[in-house]
Amino acid sequence: MVYKDEYVLAFMDISPVNQGHLLVIPKNHYAYLSEVPEEIAARMFTIGQKLAKAIRKSGLKCEGINFFLADGEAAFQEVFHSHLHVFPRFKGDPFKIDADWSFSPTREELDEVAKRIRCSF
Template structure:
């Protein structure tokens, strides 16, 4: 990727350019993967495209093919690095309301093992839906393709 696909005031663009240090675990012309400074669990890695893209809402089909193909390779390398790792959360927060803090697309690889104490919360709202409401939501989404 060329320098003109990065921006000046982005933390991850600065890491990609080497202006800010990182503990890099994988890098090629398309992506850079490095330890997340927070280390939710040991081995927590971020993968960022070497093109400034704010989040998945801004990806083209070409961007997705180019950058997301590395997810399995990075996930497997992390898993193999520590025999304690039994599973992994692979997540991305898209937009501030969803918890995105750095406005440069990135994927979290968070290793998991039994008893690690991490809780990811979801909720089940199935009791608030009937056949008509499910169909209306599905139809609204389908209409956007």
């Protein structure tokens, strides 16, 4: 256990990307981020930010920090209790996100997608 308050817990990941990899979770069960009340989701990220600062100050190998939250099976969520990964990064570490970064939508496509999201907000 690294952190605990009345809303969230933070603890070491048992399958870390890098040394210092933490998980921040709500104390109550919510499978998906959309189920987490806004104030608790905000708390997860606030504590994540403070833990990121602590990782940087800890002396662990750290050239950067990633926050990663997998929401749904297609997004690689394996544990269905919403959780925020906070982990140190450094050049040459094993974490990779592989995608086709060459796709460039047109301005019209971007505007249409933005409109669809805005109308569903």
